[in-house]
Amino acid sequence: xxxxxxxxxxxxxxxxxxxxxxxxxxxxxxxxxxxxxxxxxxxxxxxxxxxxxxxxxxxxxxxxxxxxxxxxxxxxxxxxxxxxxxxxxxxxxxxxxxxxxxxxxxxxxxxxxxxxxxxxxxxxxxxxxxxxxxxxxxxxxxxxxxxxxxxxxxxxxxxxxxxxxxxxxxxxxxxxxxxxxxxxxxxxxxxxxxxxxxxxxxxxxxxxxxxxxxxxxxxxxxxxxxxxxxxxxxxxxxxxxxxxxxxxxxxxxxxxxxxxxxxxxxxxxxxxxxxxxxxxxxxxxxxxxxxxxxxxxxxxxxxxxxxxxxxxxxxxxx
Amino acid sequence: xxxxxxxxxxxxxxxxxxxxxxxxxxxxxxxxxxxxxxxxxxxxxxxxxxxxxxxxxxxxxxxxxxxxxxxxxxxxxxxxxxxxxxxxxxxxxxxxxxxxxxxxxxxxxxxxxxxxxxxxxxxxxxxxxxxxxxxxxxxxxxxxxxxxxxxxxxxxxxxxxxxxxxxxxxxxxxxxxxxxxxxxxxxxxxxxxxxxxxxxxxxxxxxxxxxxxxxxxxxxxxxxxxxxxxxxxxxxxxxxxxxxxxxxxxxxxxxxxxxxxxxxxxxxxxxxxxxxxxxxxxxxxxxxxxxxxxxxxxxxxxxxxxxxxxxxxxxxxxxxxxxxxxxxxxxxxxxxx
Numbered sequence: 001x002x003x004x005x006x007x008x009x010x011x012x013x014x015x016x017x018x019x020x021x022x023x024x025x026x027x028x029x030x031x032x033x034x035x036x037x038x039x040x041x042x043x044x045x046x047x048x049x050x051x052x053x054x055x056x057x058x059x060x061x062x063x064x065x066x067x068x069x070x071x072x073x074x075x076x077x078x079x080x081x082x083x084x085x086x087x088x089x090x091x092x093x094x095x096x097x098x099x100x101x102x103x104x105x106x107x108x109x110x111x112x113x114x115x116x117x118x119x120x121x122x123x124x125x126x127x128x129x130x131x132x133x134x135x136x137x138x139x140x141x142x143x144x145x146x147x148x149x150x151x152x153x154x155x156x157x158x159x160x161x162x163x164x165x166x167x168x169x170x171x172x173x174x175x176x177x178x179x180x181x182x183x184x185x186x187x188x189x190x191x192x193x194x195x196x197x198x199x200x201x202x203x204x205x206x207x208x209x210x211x212x213x214x215x216x217x218x219x220x221x222x223x224x225x226x227x228x229x230x231x232x233x234x235x236x237x238x239x240x241x242x243x244x245x246x247x248x249x250x251x252x253x254x255x256x257x258x259x260x261x262x263x264x265x266x267x268x269x270x271x272x273x274x275x276x277x278x279x280x281x282x283x284x285x286x287x288x289x290x291x292x293x294x295x296x297x298x299x300x301x302x303x304x305x306x307x308x309x310x311x312x313x314x315x316x317x318x
Numbered sequence: 319x320x321x322x323x324x325x326x327x328x329x330x331x332x333x334x335x336x337x338x339x340x341x342x343x344x345x346x347x348x349x350x351x352x353x354x355x356x357x358x359x360x361x362x363x364x365x366x367x368x369x370x371x372x373x374x375x376x377x378x379x380x381x382x383x384x385x386x387x388x389x390x391x392x393x394x395x396x397x398x399x400x401x402x403x404x405x406x407x408x409x410x411x412x413x414x415x416x417x418x419x420x421x422x423x424x425x426x427x428x429x430x431x432x433x434x435x436x437x438x439x440x441x442x443x444x445x446x447x448x449x450x451x452x453x454x455x456x457x458x459x460x461x462x463x464x465x466x467x468x469x470x471x472x473x474x475x476x477x478x479x480x481x482x483x484x485x486x487x488x489x490x491x492x493x494x495x496x497x498x499x500x501x502x503x504x505x506x507x508x509x510x511x512x513x514x515x516x517x518x519x520x521x522x523x524x525x526x527x528x529x530x531x532x533x534x535x536x537x538x539x540x541x542x543x544x545x546x547x548x549x550x551x552x553x554x555x556x557x558x559x560x561x562x563x564x565x566x567x568x569x570x571x572x573x574x575x576x577x578x579x580x581x582x583x584x585x586x587x588x589x590x591x592x593x594x595x596x597x598x599x600x601x602x603x604x605x606x607x608x609x610x611x612x613x614x615x616x617x618x619x620x621x622x623x624x625x626x627x628x629x630x631x632x633x634x635x636x637x638x639x640x641x642x643x644x645x646x647x648x649x650x651x652x653x654x655x
Contacts, residue, residue, distance in 0.1 A: 037475075038475025038476070038574060039470075039574055039575060040573070040575050041476055041477050041573060041575075044470075044473065044474065044476035044477070044573070045475075047475045048475060048476065163627070166628055191627070192620055192627060193627050193630070197575055198569050198571060199576070203616070204620055206368045207365070207368070207617060207620035207621055208620070209364075210362055210365040210621075211357060211359050224477075231568065231569055236364070252479065317474040317477065
């Protein structure tokens, strides 16, 4: 049997394993999950939700085995994919690519080996590789925040923007935000990168505060940045002058929204729990006969004091 | 170049002695002029206080690094160590709230823990590299990975947050001031003065210079090289713990992204200040100015929108190289050679 599996592994690696999923059906269905390591808050949430979903799926379905691997960079993730394919001999892959371009070909190879592929959050550079695509909505996150700004400021005011790490995710959010503000008298005083990091958020905001005597609102785009911004604004004793809109759905910020904090009136969701959505859909492929192939774009829900309770997970690290 | 050699070359050109010692200060003055030209808000009291307060973290760590580097060592673990100590402090203080309540005792125990961990971590780096005879680069690269993983593990990959009641008691350590001078700046200044005295006015400091210049000669001169080298790492650990003590009350949180690249910034501050990377010569005040310079560059870039955000790193790199080039001081004597 062992040599048989090994043979299959080799066959798959050469893209000949069409019959693979049928032959292994008596054994456990292996779902490989490849995600970035917990290097910042959001990714920490991602890891936590992946672990929770693993436990839940394995408890519910005795024939499903989930293997979660984390990578610190694009090339490490490419190695992980090779290992999942040849060593673990997976039947399905759930992958949140570190970066789109470098991982397109490695994921394509998994697909060519006849595996079921689910791509999460960051799309691949060549369309049509994945069977299922699950993602949050980056432009929508910018748009929802922008619309709230217009509504709350009555289309006029001065704001500052703190950007994330320079990546597509950041650009998509900011472009949509700026577009939404077009046609209003809201002036963006300046935008600076705070790298989705609390310390950077604190320092960049301190400098904005010494530079601009009048700021009506802050778009921090991310909840980690927002927490740094909050401390800087408090230190400068300018809390009455402005409000802050973050993004992501971190429990600390959701709690503040829930408590009706004037400084953070809303939050915009970009839930790391989307990895669980992707894993559930992938498991469904093997446990039911419902068709699952397609694209799932999660909404960028606006969190207000009224609905905040639904999005508050006190046990999650994010 | 040994310290003896250096003194000799330096004294051969009368003007260059001043220029070398003053180099980092002149570069800093240049940066301040640049900052003021870019935005008048630069010289406002609030902004200057921000710069000095921010420089305190890297600065305090860099004072410790000056000892390690002067004695010919290197410590790459300081950033991760700071993150790990912050995490451990937060976990322990949150745990103590249940028994001791959110009061001054909880905060003091947290601070005590920080010092114990800092000194302990420094001793480990020092003993493993000296007694274990492993290159300090490898030892501290290893501990760097270990501490970074430990803080990620403690936080479940997320963020550790300090209890809000404890924050109330702890807050003044960062946000408080004495006669208008922010607490972190006072601690930074105190550490720098203590460091200056220890490095320049005690036998211990002279032994650091000697070991950095030539370890074998120092050994033959009856200097207990292992002991002195280990002590420099302990001083480094203590400095990291002091920096952490004032860092934690700032945002009350620690995560795997805390203190990333602090080791490089600290080493850069030391070298910008005129200490030699290969050891044998160290200058505490230079290090202090180096740390302030690094922070000032970041601050100036935040005060202008003339430069594309994507080029921030390039501008920072350029300014650092130019500043160090200017303070070398011997570029003007090239033709006399």
